Amino acid sequence: MVLWGLITQPFFCPSADMTFRNTSLVFLFAIILCGLGHYYFGFTLWWVFLPIILYKAAIIYGSSVIQSNFYIEAHCKGATKEKVVAITFDDGPDPGFTLKIIQVLNHFDVKATFFVIGKNIRGNEAIIKQIDSEGHILGNHTFSHSFFIDFKGRKAFREELTSTMAAVYKLTGRQMKFFRPPYGVTTPHLANASKDLDYEVIGWNIRSMDTTGDSEEIITNRIKEQMKPGSIILFHDTSEKTVNVLKQTLNFAKENGFKIVSTERLLGLKAYEI
Numbered sequence: 001m002v003l004w005g006l007i008t009q010p011f012f013c014p015s016a017d018m019t020f021r022n023t024s025l026v027f028l029f030a031i032i033l034c035g036l037g038h039y040y041f042g043f044t045l046w047w048v049f050l051p052i053i054l055y056k057a058a059i060i061y062g063s064s065v066i067q068s069n070f071y072i073e074a075h076c077k078g079a080t081k082e083k084v085v086a087i088t089f090d091d092g093p094d095p096g097f098t099l100k101i102i103q104v105l106n107h108f109d110v111k112a113t114f115f116v117i118g119k120n121i122r123g124n125e126a127i128i129k130q131i132d133s134e135g136h137i138l139g140n141h142t143f144s145h146s147f148f149i150d151f152k153g154r155k156a157f158r159e160e161l162t163s164t165m166a167a168v169y170k171l172t173g174r175q176m177k178f179f180r181p182p183y184g185v186t187t188p189h190l191a192n193a194s195k196d197l198d199y200e201v202i203g204w205n206i207r208s209m210d211t212t213g214d215s216e217e218i219i220t221n222r223i224k225e226q227m228k229p230g231s232i233i234l235f236h237d238t239s240e241k242t243v244n245v246l247k248q249t250l251n252f253a254k255e256n257g258f259k260i261v262s263t264e265r266l267l268g269l270k271a272y273e274i
């Protein structure tokens with residue numbers, strides 16, 4: 001990213017982020033330059049194809065790395081030097097594990113954010129109510145969390161968000177404003193739908209990878225090594241392994257002077273409209 005900044009800074013000051021717009025402009029410029037080289041100086045056609053291939057690669061990278069802010073700005077860490085970090089859980093509510101997670105959080109007296117999937121709410125209404133009544137934050141993680149969700153258009157994405165929001169609103173009277181894209185993948189339609197509904201996209205900068213086959217020890221060490229002031233940690237409230245990793249993470253934070261704060265506090269943003 002540093003290299004990218006150096007390349008784009010002179011052209012797109014003051015912001016040199018690798019956004020879709022900046023990337024497209026840089027590659028358009030490169031493609032035209034190579035095209036002219038081909039026409040006037042006899043460069044082989046490979047010189048025209050090369051920036052096109054690299055452009056495609058940049059788009060794949062930008063879409064799949066939420067921290068790149070490619071299509072939409074995502075809040076992935078807090079701007080602070082204080083030893084404060086936020087904890088987030090995706091993919092609940094889960095009847096087997098969300099309440100166990102809440103128990104651990106309560107034991108350590110810390111608040112977290114739960115990005116819930118709309119289709120998981122039916123039958124687990126009490127869990128949603130408990131997350132809210134115990135002072136944790138609810139965020140939107142779409143209704144279907146379908147593997148093919150990124151092929152959806154703007155309107156369909158809006159429906160994904162509004163149906164989950166409506167289900168949570170019915171139970172808590174809260175209108176969620178935090179949205180975490182499934183798999184951390186962003187698309188132009190997702191970005192537009194999110195902007196239409198005035199959501200704040202919340203990412204992370206520590207991916208625990210707690211849904212992989214890695215052992216509790218490996219996952220905990222991964223988190224410990226990356227924990228810094230302003231970190232946002234991504235967990236999933238869907239396994240016993242996460243319950244244990246959470247305990248170890250909170251113990252480590254306590255022993256090393258890290259305070260767990262809510263995403264609202266870490267980012268200085270409001271999680272709800274009302």
Ligand SMILES: [Zn+2]
Nearest residue numbers: 090091182183
């Ligand atoms: Zn998810």
